[in-house]
Amino acid sequence: MTMHMPVAGPHTHTLFTVSRTMLTVVVALTPATLFGLWQFGWPAIFLFLTTVLSAWVFEVACLWIAKKPIRPFATDGSAILSGWLVAMTLPPYAPWWVGTIGAFIAIVLAKQIFGGLGQNLFNPAMVARAMLVVALPVQMTTWIAPVGLLDGPSFLHGLSITFLGAQDFDAVSSASTLSHIKSQISAGATMGEILPTLADLESRLLGFVPGSLGETSTLLLALGGLLLLVTRIITPTIPLAVLGTIATLSAVCSFFAPDRFAPPILHLTSGSTMLCAFFIATDYVTSPVSTAGKWVYGIGIGTLIFVIRTFGAFPEGVAFAVLLMNSVTPLIETYIRPRIFGRSRSGKPLGTTKPAKGATK
Amino acid sequence: MRLPSIATLFHPLQSFSIRGGIHPETHKHLTSECEIETMPMPTLIRLPLQQHIGAEAEPIVRRDDLVLKGQLIAKARGPLSANIHAPTSGRVIAVGHFVAPHASGLPVPTITLRPDGEDRWGPHLPRLRPENASPEEIAAQVAAAGIVGMGGATFPSAVKLNLRAKYDLTTLILNGAECEPYLTCDDRLMRERAEEIADGIGIMARALGVKQVFVAIESNKPQAIEAMTRYNRALGYTFKVHVVPTQYPMGSEKHLVKMITGRETPARALTADLGVVVHNIATAHAVHLAVRYGEPLIARTVTVSGHGIRRPANLRVLIGTPVSEIIAHCGGFTEEPDRLLLGGPMMGMPIQNPRVPVVKGTNGILALTAAETPEAKTMPCIRCGRCVQGCPVGLTPFELNARIHAGDLEGAAKVGLMDCLACGCCSYNCPANLPLVQSFQFAKGKLAERQSRKHQQEETKRLAAARKAREEAILEAKKQMMLKRKAEMAAKKKAEEAAAAAEMPPPATATAIQGEATP
Secondary structure, eight states: OOOOOOOOSOOOOOSOOHHHHHHHHHHHHHHHHHHHHHHHHHHHHHHHHHHHHHHHHHHHHHHHHTTOOHHHHHTSSHHHHHHHHHHHTSOTTOOHHHHHHHHHIIIIIIIITTTSTTTOSSOHHHHHHHHHHHHOTTGGGOOBOOOOTTTSOOHHHHHHHHHSOOOOOOSOBOOOHHHHHHHHHHTTOOHHHHGGGSOOHHHHHHTOSOOSTTTSOHHHHHHHHHHHHHTTSSOSHHHHHHHHHHHHHHHHHHHHOTTTSOOHHHHHTSTTHHHIIIIITTOTTTSOSSHHHHHHHHHHHHHHHHHHHHHSSSSOOHHHHHHHHHHHHHHHHHHOOOOOTTBOTTSOBOOOSSOOHHHHO | OOOOOHHHHOOGGGGGSOSSOBOOOOOGGGTTTOOEEEOOOOSOEEEESOOSSSSOOEEOOOTTOEEOBTOEEEEOOSSSOOOEEOSSSEEEEEEEEEEOSSTTOOEEEEEEEEEOSSOOBOOOOOOOOTTTOOHHHHHHHHHHTTOBOTTTTOOBHHHHHGGGGTSOOOEEEEEEOOOSSSOOHHHHHHHHSHHHHHHHHHHHHHHHTOSEEEEEEETTOHHHHHHHHHTOEETTEEOEEEEEOSOBTTTSHHHHHHHHHOOOOOTTOOGGGGTEEEEEHHHHHHHHHHHHHOOOSOEEEEEEESTTBSSOEEEEEETTOBHHHHHHHTTOBSSOOSEEEESOTTTOEEOSOTTOBOOTTOOEEEEEOTTTSOOSOOOOOOOOOHHHHHOSSOOOHHHHHHHHHTTOHHHHHHTTGGGOOOOOHHHHHOTTOOOHHHHHHHHHHHHHHHHHHHHHHHHHHHHHHHHHHHHHHHHHHHHHHHHHHHHHHHHHHHHHHHHHHHHSOOHHHHHHHHHHHOO
């Protein structure tokens, strides 16, 4: 028998690796993404591919510049996942350069400059989205009614929309649910008047509404989230905290002022609530690790989403809510730790209830 | 692509269990149906003098001595030590050094025995009737038999049986959790020797003077649970079989106590502070043999498993049997194993040399193939928090690791490094395959070294200061002496002068006297 260098235990290991974890998240995102691509047709497909591919190219370029080993990091799937998430939050008919800039912001500015995998302070996809929404308000708020792949622009027309910036699509441009509410509310309409003009609950659950490329289908996103829960990629804490907080706050507010505030079900089935709860807020790198910390973080995100949507200037507040709570994460980690076995929360050993014989004498 | 089994993903009892922990693939099916078989006589027996926690035993035989089975060949040195007996009859061929059954592979003092094949018993220890024996007598018998904790910790059992003197003990817990993957020796022992174990438990309960006795068995051993429930009384004690969730590290003493009594042992305290003593199932069996039959601890049950072993088995082997002979008995290797371990895959020790012997604390011999062991490739931490979820102590391993890598050992100690059990759940869970528990072990060693160096420095400083003070005192004393002498000399001189002056009066006076006299 050949002699090995002695290796320390444990000598067995979980099957979950970084790349496997990323792969599982990608699989969980796939149903909602495929549905979105089907709904919004060729331009969305081109935009999606461009964004994911450019994210990967930027990742490789950064690794090469930083002289890091390219192979393990380029194949770990994290860049693909970041690009994927950026693409899911883009308006489906946005020109290609919006996706590429988004991927650049996510990979280069938000991730690699901080030191690459595991080092970023802010969620890359949300940094990209926030910067794009602020910098490109027109491109980022051009919503399209979903018509389906077959009834939408043809392959070539799709190419021209995505890559040549053609504006001649006859698909009806329309407002997303949240921006519709926002504009109507500021125009002085009451919630009772707005609600009948919105898409019905069924199409919001399934995803037959205008919106970002991959955010429309609440049910499919929740299904993907369920897969993450079942495979133990995420714990239920953050999704529960985020969704629970939004639902509670909107329930309370709409109970007391039904004219002014949207009901909970509308909050839960519109915008990127589901995507955020299961895929964005649960991002490992930028969320706290302890269960108590996750509650604080999730409740913070839920509250901020509700506050920004209801009182802020933007119709959708997910990106800002997540970024704000990302910045609080180190603080949460410092002050909220798990209790150590045999010690009180302050770190002192627990007192014995039954002293040793010697002590009693 | 290998997929995780359902059992590792779904564990509904987790919510009612200890915090953290992991659910590795158990691989227990490899040997769980293998009856304990007795290993044939080995060609050589090597007995390291240190098979327990505490002081090394002192050899009392010499080269070429003939020894009989059960004869004492090395005596416990001091209160925290254990006797070692000859596992069979034969000739002592060396009292020297041999490779330790330890990852270091360093030579340790060892007695080597060549069995004569007759397996002739010498005099047994005097038998005890535990019904009539006092607790002290039972503990003394256990000490004489050289019994140590057989779950792997190898703490001398007699010391634990004597805790009665210092603590108010109420509860005895028998640890039959066997939470390490692959190992099934305790499971088989409970299934096949339940009655004997029950008797051993009764004896230990009597020695400890406890009120209640629990037998903790993980839920994945239904037959063992059934067997122990059937034999649940001995020596007037009725013990309760407590089924605990299948979860690593359920067998950790303090966590087991928490699981069964609901009480948490304070940091840096013993479970005895809560009035609870935990013993291993296999120890109970050894106690039974020692007290009822006067048989010292000379054999134990070992699981030989792993996909690298051709015929995995549970064996009753003599202490001191070389691992290589056991593997040969089990049909050798199926393929070149990636590593050879003593103990379980979570906390077991890799060994370099397969000729090392089985010792009192060896519960498993595992030959793991490359497919079963983790890859060496690591990735950066992605802060997934799986280490925090898995830690049964409530530490934040990724943070400890970062601090240790930054050289901040004191900072790591401040956030709980010293409370680490070294169970390895964090490293097991880490998707980036980071050596977390390994770096904690390193840091603990480093801190201990620093501590001892600091202590040494302080001692040196103290001694130097003392020496300086002493020297100064001597100098001072000398100076004083000199001054004194000087003063004395001066005084003497003065006195002499005075005396001289008195003897020889000044001339003027003399003339005056003369003058006085002359008129």
